[in-house]
Structure formats: C-alpha cells, structure tokens
Amino acid sequence: MTSPLVRSFFAALESLDPARPVVTLFSGGLDSSYLLLGLRRMGIREVHAVSVDIGEDESSSYKRQVAEALGATVHILDxxxxxxxxxxxxxxxxxxxxxxxxxxxxxxxxxxxxxxxVDLARVLGAQALLHTANRSQNTLRRLNGALSLLGYEGVFGSPYDLDPVTRDDKLVELRAAGVDLLAGRIVSGDSNLWCREFESGILDDPEMHHVPDEMYTWSRPTAAPSDCDTVTVTFERGLPVAVDGLPLPLTDVIDQLNRRVGVYGLGRYSGLEHLDHGEKVLEIREMPAAWLLLSSYRHIESACLDAELIREKRHLEQVWVREALEGRWFGELRLAVQTFIDACAARTTGSVTWRLRNGGADTRAITVPEPLYLRDREAWEDRAIAAESAPFARTEALLTAV
Structure with a gap:
C-alpha cells in the first residue's frame, strides 16, 4: 500500500496522476512558488494554489500574479x-x-x-494536498498532524521534508521560468493578525542575532518619551469584546491593540522552540495585542476564580499548548482540556484599564461584576472579626444569664 505521506519531490513524481487535481498551500513565498514550478514540470495539468487569508503581510494581488504566472489556479480564502x-x-x-x-x-x-x-481539496476531488514545510520548521508536524487527524483521503505532505532545495537554486530556476521574486529577503517570515514572526537567515545563530528595526511593523516605538495612553479592555465570558467601552469584533480588537500598544515598543518576544528531535531554533515575534490581552485575561480571571482552580488551570494550560504545538489541535486531549478551559472562561467577565508608557504598562483598574477581591480591607477585617466573635459573644451572654 502506498504511503499517504509525501516527503520528497521524487515521491510526488511517482505518486501523482497528471490528469487529476492537486492542491497546494500557497503563501506567495519562495518555497510555495517553487513547488508550483515543480508541479508544472511534472506535467500536472490542474494545480490549485490555496492561500488562507488570516491577516498576513503578502497582498492577494501579489499572490494571484505569482500563482497565475506558474500556471496555477489561485484560491484566496478569507x-x-x-x-x-x-x-x-x-x-x-x-x-x-x-x-x-x-x-x-x-x-x-x-x-x-x-x-x-482539506475542505477545498474534497470539493475538487484532489488526489493530493501538498505544503512546503521543511525539517527545521515546526509547521511540518503541525500541518501533517492536522491533515492526518482530519482524515484527508489523498496523499499529503511536503516534498521539502527529505528533498531540500537551496534558496539560490530556487531563485535561479524561478527566474529562468519568468518569475523573479523575493530576492531581497534576509529571513523567513510568517504573519497573521495575531503575530508577525521571523526566523532563519540572519537569525539562524542564537548566539549572535539582530533584527533590523525596520522589519517590525507594529512594535516600532514612535511615541514621544513623555507620551502615555490609557486603554480599557473588556471581556465577557472569556472573550475580548470591547476597547474603551466600544464594542468591537475580535479582529478589530486585535488590530487596534497591535497599533496602540505597539507604538510604546511593547509586545516583542524572542525564544528558542524545539524541533521534532529536541534541537531548538530561534524565533523572533512581535505581538503587542497578545501581550496586553493575555495579561488582561489573567487579571480578570484572578478576580473571578478561586486560587486553587487557577492553579489547576495553569497546569492544564501547558497540556493544551503541548497538544496544539505538536500538531494535535483536533486531537482528543486538546479538546478535552478545552472543555475545562471553557468552563473557567464562562465565569471570566470584567475589564482592565492600563496606562501605557514607553517600555511598559501599569494597571489602573481591575473590575469584575462578581469579584473575589476586597475593596476595603479594614472594613472586611472588622466584619470578619465580628462574625468570628459572634458565637463567643452569644455563649458569654447565655452564661451570664444563668
């Protein structure tokens, strides 16, 4: 029986029928463009390049231009x-x-x-669903894991897994085919409305790396030294629903906070992330909205939920992260943990007001409708002492009466 997993260009050539459709994931980058060229050379007559728009940097018109130049039908899905x-x-x-x-x-x-x-491939009756992740990208196991758990019926995988092609070779061959693109890129990038991420290229060496400031879009500091901003984020049942009291869809909440928080230079991250066999690679991110929303959520959660419940949740959070990270988003364990997290989220309602300043932020108000926090400690102490003393006072009164 033929393996459903494509891992090299040779395997793709051997397993594909030129007369049947093939679907590829298409970002408009060098790897995905070269894959389209490879499929054209293999004689595949119907190639569908799928770009899923989740707020990335590359424009739709640019993607259409490249895909059509390489003989593919492009599908841009919002x-x-x-x-x-x-x-x-x-x-x-x-x-x-x-x-x-x-x-x-x-x-x-x-x-x-x-x-x-997968949804599109099934509609088209595609024989294969190919992507371009390579060995040093965690995307390889995440996409293959998702495609497997989704039960895709055709072959799938990345020809780059066992058959890498150098950047220079890809550029030369694409130019020879009449497509000249992306020659100036010095890193590999991935972007969406939640995050802009950089890796590889000039960022390969964790012991010596520098990101040119012009590569950052959201978190480039532009606020004057004395500038500050006050912003209030509101959550209902675990979901961000408003900024400064104005109801907004989550896409707009994220977009607004990326810009408002980012001008103060907040929301940059760097870190090592493990590959399949334990080796680690450096990744750089800018995520200003995430920085503020995650912090706000924890403050509201702390005001609403019992401390022991939060302790257990913190453990399960990393189980959730591990399962999603390892390509098991659609797996049973991640979904089971999600049920627990959703139960906690159902009780997480409130708002946090922040004062943003250059290089940092401070809370100004944490407000929830059914708080566990105290607003007047002395009054609470008086009530607590009175409640604890009441039984003794009644006993003393009875003894005195006798």
Missing part, C-alpha cells in the same frame, strides 16, 4: 474572523504561551489552514 474567533480566542483563555517564553501563533494558524485546504 478566514480572518474564523481565525480570531475559533483559534485565537481559545488561545487567550488557555493563556497559550510556550514554556512561559512567547505566545503561540503558527500553532493556531496551521490547523485552520489545513482545515480550509
């Missing part, structure tokens, strides 16, 4: 609202931060991209 509501929102409630270092991002986007591509 999934921004779905990404925010069904993937980012659960991650906020789960406090999805990798080992306490950085909020997860591609961990959330890959299962959505896989799901959208």
């Amino acid at each position: 999934r921004r609202a779905e990404f925010a509501g069904q993937y980012v929102a659960p991650a906020i409630a789960a406090q999805a931060v990798y080992l306490g270092i950085h909020p997860v991002s591609s961990t959330l986007s890959r299962p959505l991209i896989a799901h959208a591509a």
